[in-house]
Amino acid sequence: MRIDAHQHFWVFDPVRDSWIDDSMLVIRKDFLPKDLKPILKANNIDGCIAVQADQSETETNFLLQSAADNPFIKGVVGWVDLCNKNVDERLKHFAQNKLFKGVRHIVQAETEDFVLRNDFLNGISKLSKYNLVYDILVFPNQLENVIKMVAKFPEQQFVLDHIAKPKISEGLIANTNWKTNIKRLASYKNVSCKVSGMVTETQDFKWEEKDFHEFLNVTVEAFGVDRLLFGSDWPVCLLAGAYQDVLHIVEDFFNSFSIEEINKIMGANAVRIYNLNN
Known part of the structure; x- marks a missing residue:
């Protein structure tokens, strides 16, 4: 099964979604399951994981209802206020x-x-x-404290989103701290990593496939093929490329890997880590 382990849905709200500014006009609109379904089919993707983009239980409920209505949405990574004293009650509910x-x-x-x-x-x-996964969404400067956090919870399954958002266009030398900390974070075997969100970490959203290779090499060396998951970051990725462009970056890079290894990265790892069969 081929799984897109990271994408979003929303009914655009200019107040709530103020992070989508005038430079992002291409995504200042609704993106719903009916929009993604034909894209997944065209790219031979069997299902996806819908990830929160708004910090509200209202959106969590919206994503869960979307998944209930659309079987190709295999799971939801939602939002619950982890800092609230009632967190246990809310987690139990969801x-x-x-x-x-x-x-x-x-x-x-x-x-x-x-x-x-x-x-x-x-x-x-x-x-x-x-039995819930925690998705880590951070910038490289936050990784040192993330490593300290992860060290406290050896039984918790963590997944790092977007390879921690290094500045792709500046090259690997300018991202030395990112490289060091990615390797340190990956030393904790309960942490996996989504190969996602890379095209939008480029200068003016301009890129060539080779720009990502050195970053992917570091990520593969750190996490290995058993802890990597493909994610499109659709529709945010549309700022810098079409769905198939993002897919091809990953497929082309891993083309020389074995079929078994490719299958893990393109779906099997997501099924296992997020318990999509349960």
């Missing part, structure tokens, strides 16, 4: 839905030490009880 597979907070918008706050750590500590 975990009753088998389509609820994980939680994400937009940590990239927070301070560097946010992930070490006691209230946030308390929230993370509750996830494994409900």
